[in-house]
Amino acid sequence: MSGAAVSVQTLAVTLSGRPILHEISFAATPGEVLAIIGSSGTGKSTLLRTLAGLVSPERGGVDVRNGDERARIAVVFQEPRLLPWLRVAENVAFVMQGPRPARRQRAQAALAAVRLEGCARIWPRQLSGGMAQRTALARALVTSPHLLLLDEPFASVDALTRMELQDHVVELWHQHRFTVVLVTHDIDEALYLADRVLVLGGHPARVQAELDVSMPRPRSRTDPRLLALREPLLHALATPRAVSASGG
Amino acid sequence: MRLGQLLWRRADPAKARHRAGVRVLLPAALPLAVLGIWWLALLRQWVRPYQLPAPGMVLSAFQEMLARGELQQHLAATSSRTVAGYLLGAVPAVVIGIGAGLSQSVRAFVDPTIQGVRAVPSLAWVPLFLLWLGIGERSRVLLIALGAFLPVYLNALAGVEGVDRRLVEVGRAYGLSGAAITTRIVLPASLPAILTGLRAGLSLAWMFVVAAELIAASNGLGFLLVDGQATMRPDRVLASIVAFALLGRISDAALGAIERRALRWRDSLGTAEPPDRTHPSPLSAEGGVTP
Numbered sequence: 001m002s003g004a005a006v007s008v009q010t011l012a013v014t015l016s017g018r019p020i021l022h023e024i025s026f027a028a029t030p031g032e033v034l035a036i037i038g039s040s041g042t043g044k045s046t047l048l049r050t051l052a053g054l055v056s057p058e059r060g061g062v063d064v065r066n067g068d069e070r071a072r073i074a075v076v077f078q079e080p081r082l083l084p085w086l087r088v089a090e091n092v093a094f095v096m097q098g099p100r101p102a103r104r105q106r107a108q109a110a111l112a113a114v115r116l117e118g119c120a121r122i123w124p125r126q127l128s129g130g131m132a133q134r135t136a137l138a139r140a141l142v143t144s145p146h147l148l149l150l151d152e153p154f155a156s157v158d159a160l161t162r163m164e165l166q167d168h169v170v171e172l173w174h175q176h177r178f179t180v181v182l183v184t185h186d187i188d189e190a191l192y193l194a195d196r197v198l199v200l201g202g203h204p205a206r207v208q209a210e211l212d213v214s215m216p217r218p219r220s221r222t223d224p225r226l227l228a229l230r231e232p233l234l235h236a237l238a239t240p241r242a243v244s245a246s247g248g
Numbered sequence: 249m250r251l252g253q254l255l256w257r258r259a260d261p262a263k264a265r266h267r268a269g270v271r272v273l274l275p276a277a278l279p280l281a282v283l284g285i286w287w288l289a290l291l292r293q294w295v296r297p298y299q300l301p302a303p304g305m306v307l308s309a310f311q312e313m314l315a316r317g318e319l320q321q322h323l324a325a326t327s328s329r330t331v332a333g334y335l336l337g338a339v340p341a342v343v344i345g346i347g348a349g350l351s352q353s354v355r356a357f358v359d360p361t362i363q364g365v366r367a368v369p370s371l372a373w374v375p376l377f378l379l380w381l382g383i384g385e386r387s388r389v390l391l392i393a394l395g396a397f398l399p400v401y402l403n404a405l406a407g408v409e410g411v412d413r414r415l416v417e418v419g420r421a422y423g424l425s426g427a428a429i430t431t432r433i434v435l436p437a438s439l440p441a442i443l444t445g446l447r448a449g450l451s452l453a454w455m456f457v458v459a460a461e462l463i464a465a466s467n468g469l470g471f472l473l474v475d476g477q478a479t480m481r482p483d484r485v486l487a488s489i490v491a492f493a494l495l496g497r498i499s500d501a502a503l504g505a506i507e508r509r510a511l512r513w514r515d516s517l518g519t520a521e522p523p524d525r526t527h528p529s530p531l532s533a534e535g536g537v538t539p
Contacts, residue, residue, distance in 0.1 A: 143422065
């Protein structure tokens, strides 16, 4: 599996007559992990939903390509959004096409990849929050995506589970090398996972700052070089202006 | 698990055994009390036997009608027209309700008219049906269909309208077609409401078959009621009422069983089983990974 190249050009989005995003331009190279941070209500999720094709831009465009083809995109939302009437494995197989035995086999493999192989036959209501979110991750992986969109996917789980899930994403990224666009309000999560962090701010939102996190993985959450990057990021969030820094 | 259990649950095995006994006896208590008062009223001559026959007489009227094959014939007539009317009302109601829930245009086209029809008490249509279709099977079936249609339509519409938009978004995000989103997300998500409507429609169908048979019929349990009244046979009237109760209960229990089977995924007070009972241990199954 390879990653998609993402190109966003002068994107403007208006929802219910209210401009949300203004002149947003950025690009992600294949296999890059890009984090978008900003305070609540900035329009981070709207940007991600536009990339997912769930929101139509007013101006500008989004291009997600895998070589010459259109790329496969998978989304993990803030809530697991599992279909309660399907068992866990069926929820994962739900987004696939093709003959049932093949789908079942791939769903099992995807569940094993998120360490939920024993939960294939149970109902979503029997899962804990972290397990449900891992199922959502398996559902995204099963489509072999070129671009993985993560919309604050670990915001609703406890701190320990969040760290575990973050490590899991890193592990899966190492295996598949898909491109990731992660929306989060958690600076540490952005720094731990991303190659580059975009700071979104203002009304309507623009890209206010950009930060390179060129550090090898696996990273340590207590790495002083990583912690040193919190400062410029916090600064950019508080007083929006162009920042360009790099770690490592 | 019932709400009361959730609110006042106590872990006491002795009390649990006591509760099990109460659970068995409690449902029988009220019917037994009614039977007792019934006997007492006859014994003390508060009522006359021609007004209210003894329970034994009702039972023997029931047995007599069964032995002669009379009851079976009336049961068959009532059941077949109820089923016909119910299907005629409920099937289009599900289709139109879902259509109106999915499409604003369909809704704008049908909903105001249906709401208008809803404002008229359904029995008010009886004279018109009799005028148009005559005293016959068609007018009876149509009346039952009308009675069943409304609750099924309203629930199907509310069910589709109430579908969690976030689930629909999952389908869109993963590139499912509109038809696939409808059949694989919208319909299953609105199934609980549709089944509720189907059960409500069924009980109204039973209500309307009585009305239809009281007004114009030469067979059926409703006819048996009128006939019992005309021939001063309250035992036959009561036997018909018991037969109606049995039919209604059996058909509702059948739909209820289908509903429980179809909605066993739900985590509600009526259907939920504790996870430890439905699945031995989802946590140990994944090798002790922190959930």
